[in-house]
Amino acid sequence: MDRLIYTAVSGMSDSMVRERVIASNMANTSTIGFKAEKLYTTPITLKGPALEARAMADGQVKSADMSAGNITQTGRKLDIALLGDAMMAVQSADGTESYTRRGDLTVSPTGVLENGDGRPVVGNGGPITVPLDAQITIGPDGMVLVANPETPNLPPQPTDRIKLASPSGTTTAKGLDGLFRVVGGGVLPADENARVIAGSLEQSNVNPSEVLTQMIQAQRLYDIRTKLIATAKEVDQSGTSLLRISGS
Amino acid sequence: MPSTALQVARTGLDAQDTRMRVIANNLANVSTTAFKRDRANFATLAYQDMRVAGQASSTQTNYATGLNLGTGVGVQSTTRVDEQGTLNSTTNALDLAISGNGYFQILLPTGQLSYTRAGNFTLSAEGQLVTSQGYVVQPAITIPNGASSITIAKDGTVSAMLPGTTAATQVGQITIASFVNPAALQASGDNLYAETLASGPAQIGAPGTAGRGDISQGYLEGSNVNIVTELVDMIECQRAYEINSKMISAVDDMLKNANQTL
Numbered sequence: 001m002d003r004l005i006y007t008a009v010s011g012m013s014d015s016m017v018r019e020r021v022i023a024s025n026m027a028n029t030s031t032i033g034f035k036a037e038k039l040y041t042t043p044i045t046l047k048g049p050a051l052e053a054r055a056m057a058d059g060q061v062k063s064a065d066m067s068a069g070n071i072t073q074t075g076r077k078l079d080i081a082l083l084g085d086a087m088m089a090v091q092s093a094d095g096t097e098s099y100t101r102r103g104d105l106t107v108s109p110t111g112v113l114e115n116g117d118g119r120p121v122v123g124n125g126g127p128i129t130v131p132l133d134a135q136i137t138i139g140p141d142g143m144v145l146v147a148n149p150e151t152p153n154l155p156p157q158p159t160d161r162i163k164l165a166s167p168s169g170t171t172t173a174k175g176l177d178g179l180f181r182v183v184g185g186g187v188l189p190a191d192e193n194a195r196v197i198a199g200s201l202e203q204s205n206v207n208p209s210e211v212l213t214q215m216i217q218a219q220r221l222y223d224i225r226t227k228l229i230a231t232a233k234e235v236d237q238s239g240t241s242l243l244r245i246s247g248s
Numbered sequence: 249m250p251s252t253a254l255q256v257a258r259t260g261l262d263a264q265d266t267r268m269r270v271i272a273n274n275l276a277n278v279s280t281t282a283f284k285r286d287r288a289n290f291a292t293l294a295y296q297d298m299r300v301a302g303q304a305s306s307t308q309t310n311y312a313t314g315l316n317l318g319t320g321v322g323v324q325s326t327t328r329v330d331e332q333g334t335l336n337s338t339t340n341a342l343d344l345a346i347s348g349n350g351y352f353q354i355l356l357p358t359g360q361l362s363y364t365r366a367g368n369f370t371l372s373a374e375g376q377l378v379t380s381q382g383y384v385v386q387p388a389i390t391i392p393n394g395a396s397s398i399t400i401a402k403d404g405t406v407s408a409m410l411p412g413t414t415a416a417t418q419v420g421q422i423t424i425a426s427f428v429n430p431a432a433l434q435a436s437g438d439n440l441y442a443e444t445l446a447s448g449p450a451q452i453g454a455p456g457t458a459g460r461g462d463i464s465q466g467y468l469e470g471s472n473v474n475i476v477t478e479l480v481d482m483i484e485c486q487r488a489y490e491i492n493s494k495m496i497s498a499v500d501d502m503l504k505n506a507n508q509t510l
Contacts, residue, residue, distance in 0.1 A: 019498070023254075024319065024321075027263065027321040028292055028321045030264070030267065030290045030484075031290040031291060032290065075331050076327075076331070106432075108429065109428055109429060109445065109446055116289050116291070116325075116327075149458045150457075152459075174316065175295075178295065208488070212491060215495060216498070222502045222505070223505050223509075
């Protein structure tokens with residue numbers, strides 16, 4: 001049988017991976033600050049003495065769609081939505097600085113400011129801690145303002161500023177924990193002009209109609225690639241019947 | 249691999265289904281005294297590492313990026329949105345509402361302390377201030393037999409006219425508890441919340457001190473559920489469920505096609 005089917009199978013399996021990526025994006029239509037993943041398929045040409053006709057399809061999740069999600073108002077003081085392309089610095093499980101757009105913040109019982117993933121929010125000097133009994137508000141520049149409830153007439157005091165980083169000019173990639181990191185290590189520079197909106201959250205940037213179209217496209221592509229195998233089977237069968245001694 | 253795309257889509261259905269339960273519970277409690285609405289928080293499930301970034305692609309080069317496939321979504325937690333509910337006048341002297349932060353402390357029959365914002369209190373047969381379930385408000389406040397004109401001030405001072413006197417006498421002091429992270433209090437039904445490790449210990453003090461709210465006598469705090477918001481969320485949730493179920497039928501069609509064609 002022709003090697004065509006192996007090439008077609010690599011395509012079918014690529015379509016399935018594509019469908020899986022789409023399914024994962026679709027499942028995350030309600031995840032706060034989620035950035036849809038993009039799958040790229042590249043042809044891998046098999047080098048050799050023969051004619052270079054066999055190009056296997058190889059898919060990879062290379063990057064995420066960084067377009068902004070819709071911002072919805074929640075009325076919760078510690079919910080922040082990031083404007084523009086700014087990213088919020090958080091400390092990942094391995095202690096390194098990572099970036100996220102997920103801004104549903106809470107104060108842990110030890111006074112550490114954390115986001116909804118339980119990752120400590122990083123300020124100018126590492127993770128931000130706040131006094132336990134204080135009332136916390138977040139300014140438009142990411143400044144964490146702390147009001148002492150004992151002295152309600154005094155204005156809230158700034159403690160630390162959430163590090164809002166600018167990813168422009170640097171390649172960032174999403175890791176296995178869903179957080180963004182600088183490719184090859186390192187940290188992003190803080191962006192002094194970055195702004196946040198308190199009392200709002202950025203929703204997932206998955207566009208349902210776009211995702212549905214991608215889904216149908218991947219589905220049809222799979223069908224076509226299946227057809228290719230069926231055709232290869234027919235060609236093979238007719239070839240075999242030609243060789244068969246007639247009349248036997 | 250094929251079954252994985254189905255499984256990923258299934259996680260989306262499961263999560264939207266859970267979110268619908270949260271919305272249904274919010275809507276069901278639209279008239280519950282001092283109910284705080286919950287919000288379902290979604291988080292991506294683990295990523296499956298198919299190819300590690302930096303892995304050698306040839307003797308000289310490395311893959312610049314990895315192939316990380318998401319395995320879907322799950323409902324990670326529910327956040328209680330502690331927005332103040334509207335205060336509704338009831339003119340009942342024993343109806344109390346907290347405007348601002350804080351909770352009343354309630355002693356359960358098990359001896360544990362519990363916390364609530366629902367201040368629809370009554371008097372027990374012994375004259376103690378109790379919840380409608382009969383749990384005693386802490387610190388215990390006893391209104392002497394025959395006392396009239398019970399007044400509860402903003403700072404929690406309880407005074408009453410005792411029989412045979414002409415001036416009001418202070419009979420107790422209501423204190424309220426505040427928490428570092430009130431969103432982490434565990435809802436235990438009956439409008440009651442229990443302290444958890446994540447909420448931090450209760451910090452008890454008089455109303456109006458250290459950021460605690462004031463007490464309004466003759467008022468009850470309404471539910472903070474906004475029907476319109478919940479209905480919009482419900483429709484959004486329903487649509488997300490629909491597109492996830494379309495995904496399942498699409499993958500099913502693909503497999504069916506492969507099955508029939510090959």
